[in-house]
Amino acid sequence: MYEPIIGLEIHAQLLTHTKLFCGCLTRFGDPPNTHTCPVCLGLPGSLPVLNMEAVSHAIKLALAVNAKIHLKSTFARKNYFYPDLPKGYQITQYKEPIATDGYLEIEVDGKKKRIGIERINMEEDAGKSIHNGFPDSNQKTYLDFNRCGIPLLEIVGKPEIYSPKEAVEFLSLLRTILQYLEICDGNMEEGSLRCDANLSIRRKGEKKLGVKTEIKNLNSFRFLQRALQYEIERQIEILESGKELKQETRYWDANQNKTVPMRTKEEAHDYRYFPEPDLPPLIINNNWIEKIKKTLPELPHQKIERFVNQYQIPYKDAKILCFDRNLADYFEKTVKITKLPKITSNWILTEVLRYLKELNKDISQFPVKPEELADLILLIEKKEISGKIAKEILPEMISTGKKASQIVKEKRLTQITNEDEIRKIAQKVIANNPKSLEQYKQGKTKVFGFFVGQIMKETKGKANPQLVNKILQELLKK
Numbered sequence: 078m079y080e081p082i083i084g085l086e087i088h089a090q091l092l093t094h095t096k097l098f099c100g101c102l103t104r105f106g107d108p109p110n111t112h113t114c115p116v117c118l119g120l121p122g123s124l125p126v127l128n129m130e131a132v133s134h135a136i137k138l139a140l141a142v143n144a145k146i147h148l149k150s151t152f153a154r155k156n157y158f159y160p161d162l163p164k165g166y167q168i169t170q171y172k173e174p175i176a177t178d179g180y181l182e183i184e185v186d187g188k189k190k191r192i193g194i195e196r197i198n199m200e201e202d203a204g205k206s207i208h209n210g211f212p213d214s215n216q217k218t219y220l221d222f223n224r225c226g227i228p229l230l231e232i233v234g235k236p237e238i239y240s241p242k243e244a245v246e247f248l249s250l251l252r253t254i255l256q257y258l259e260i261c262d263g264n265m266e267e268g269s270l271r272c273d274a275n276l277s278i279r280r281k282g283e284k285k286l287g288v289k290t291e292i293k294n295l296n297s298f299r300f301l302q303r304a305l306q307y308e309i310e311r312q313i314e315i316l317e318s319g320k321e322l323k324q325e326t327r328y329w330d331a332n333q334n335k336t337v338p339m340r341t342k343e344e345a346h347d348y349r350y351f352p353e354p355d356l357p358p359l360i361i362n363n364n365w366i367e368k369i370k371k372t373l374p375e376l377p378h379q380k381i382e383r384f385v386n387q388y389q390i391p392y393k394d395a396k397i398l399c400f401d402r403n404l405a406d407y408f409e410k411t412v413k414i415t416k417l418p419k420i421t422s423n424w425i426l427t428e429v430l431r432y433l434k435e436l437n438k439d440i441s442q443f444p445v446k447p448e449e450l451a452d453l454i455l456l457i458e459k460k461e462i463s464g465k466i467a468k469e470i471l472p473e474m475i476s477t478g479k480k481a482s483q484i485v486k487e488k489r490l491t492q493i494t495n496e497d498e499i500r501k502i503a504q505k506v507i508a509n510n511p512k513s514l515e516q517y518k519q520g521k522t523k524v525f526g527f528f529v530g531q532i533m534k535e536t537k538g539k540a541n542p543q544l545v546n547k548i549l550q551e552l553l554k555k
């Protein structure tokens with residue numbers, strides 16, 4: 078039996094107004110090379126000035142992941158040549174990062190587990206190469222330096238993850254925290270959150286770590302899960318066949334559904350780190366940290382706990398709601414009106430999420446506002462409509478923008494709660510099905526459901542189910 082040992086390294090693009098070392102705007106989607114200056118283009122004689130908004134963001138994350146914040150940290154140059162890196166080096170943190178030794182507590186299959194975070198480095202992003210025409214011979218590569226110098230946090234996790242599932246949990250919790258803190262939008266497709274993974278395997282019980290592979294380009298949760306699974310199987314196969322693994326960097330090829338070699342240890346970069354002479358050490362004080370601490374929002378795990386206690390909903394439901402801050406807000410706004418936490422949470426987790434998935438939208442774009450969903454839920458609670466009818470009304474609210482009560486009125490969907498009316502229909506159904514009645518009397522109680530179904534059919538689903546049950550029981554007893 079083998080066990081995988083996984084460590085994640087995550088780059089989070091920070092939501093600051095300007096870049097890390099210059100005053101250029103960080104705005105996404107503008108025409109190429111419209112946000113550049115001598116500093117971020119690395120022109121000779123220009124000097125970097127540290128953006129304190131980015132430092133404040135780094136402190137926020139450090140506090141949220143229980144890391145030790147260092148009052149003194151320094152910057153270093155990481156040297157390598159690449160066309161999208163005009164300076165020829167990246168300014169990052171190396172020997173003295175802003176924070177070390179944090180952890181996240183994840184929950185997998187009902188069990189809680191701590192995963193360490195080794196360090197958080199502040200660094201700048203590189204520009205973007207846009208390859209055009211590949212693989213034709215007349216391929217051209219264009220460079221956009223708008224992204225060059227945008228602040229990143231490099232979050233280096235400890236190799237304490239033992240399955241692809243745990244890796245996905247870790248990344249999604251970290252992403253949620255970044256979004257709660259409003260320091261990164263967490264958009265993996267657009268590259269504002271990027272993930273690389275280290276993976277090695279060893280026989281269970283063995284202490285020594287195996288040869289590790291680094292996997293790049295894991296820009297979705299699905300890719301992370303698949304790439305790790307693929308890599309575990311690939312490494313086991315090699316070891317089982319008696320061959321040796323080599324230390325290498327691979328990337329996830331989403332088209333081929335596999336990891337592909339990028340470079341081996343021999344081709345690995347030597348970054349020749351050295352202290353950045355243009356930047357003094359970053360010195361921060363405890364007052365500032367305390368001030369920032371007071372601005373921290375309620376964090377995901379705190380919100381989950383509060384939902385479980387305050388609303389008495391199951392942990393797993395609270396977790397789904399709270400992993401999306403907007404969804405949690407939507408729930409709380411709705412429940413404030415309905416005062417029915419359990420039903421409200423069920424409606425959001427089943428019906429609302431199903432439509433969001435179908436519409437490929439997130440909750441902030443959902444056309445039904447919390448007060449409108451609350452109205453719908455209250456109509457069921459007041460027994461004006463059945464739950465089944467309510468489920469038919471919701472898509473109509475989505476497509477027409479009409480309120481639930483209006484749709485009910487227009488379509489005459491009000492629930493039948495008149496006992497005499499239901500009794501008459503029930504009597505008719507029983508009279509029309511003598512065979513079923515006979516079976517019921519012989520002890521085939523399953524037939525009861527058949528009668529309920531027939532009554533619902535007669536009333537187009539409008540009969541109150543509790544009353545139908547009650548009346549049928551009375552009639553069949555005779």
Ligand code: ZN
Binds near residue numbers: 101
């Ligand atoms: Zn600039």
Ligand code: MN
Binds near residue numbers: 088
């Ligand atoms: Mn990095």
